[in-house]
Amino acid sequence: MGERVVLCRRGDLASGEVRRFDVGDHRVALVRIEEDFYALGDRCSHEDYSLAEGEVWPDERELECPQHGSTFDLTTGEPCSLPATKPVPVYEIDLEGDDVAVVLP
Numbered sequence: 001m002g003e004r005v006v007l008c009r010r011g012d013l014a015s016g017e018v019r020r021f022d023v024g025d026h027r028v029a030l031v032r033i034e035e036d037f038y039a040l041g042d043r044c045s046h047e048d049y050s051l052a053e054g055e056v057w058p059d060e061r062e063l064e065c066p067q068h069g070s071t072f073d074l075t076t077g078e079p080c081s082l083p084a085t086k087p088v089p090v091y092e093i094d095l096e097g098d099d100v101a102v103v104l105p
Contacts, residue, residue: 068084
């Protein structure tokens with residue numbers, strides 16, 4: 001198992017919101033949709049833009065890069081639209097009490 005790092009409390013993020021967290025060498029984009037949380041690598045695989053500045057698509061469970069419009073699947077990190085063709089990392093979420101933590105490799 002990797003390193004567990006608490007990012008925030010459940011109430012810190014509204015549904016449909018995304019926020020960037022810098023944890024060591026990792027840039028993490030944390031997304032909340034209803035009661036579900038998702039953590040992706042924050043750098044778009046097409047160009048080095050912050051995904052946390054993009055838009056959450058709740059129905060599709062995707063996050064859109066603000067620069068060129070590629071979207072990424074929140075569960076797999078796979079790109080769902082061009083120009084991105086490579087996936088971004090996906091991190092395991094660990095919810096304990098009110099804490100939202102990510103497990104880093």
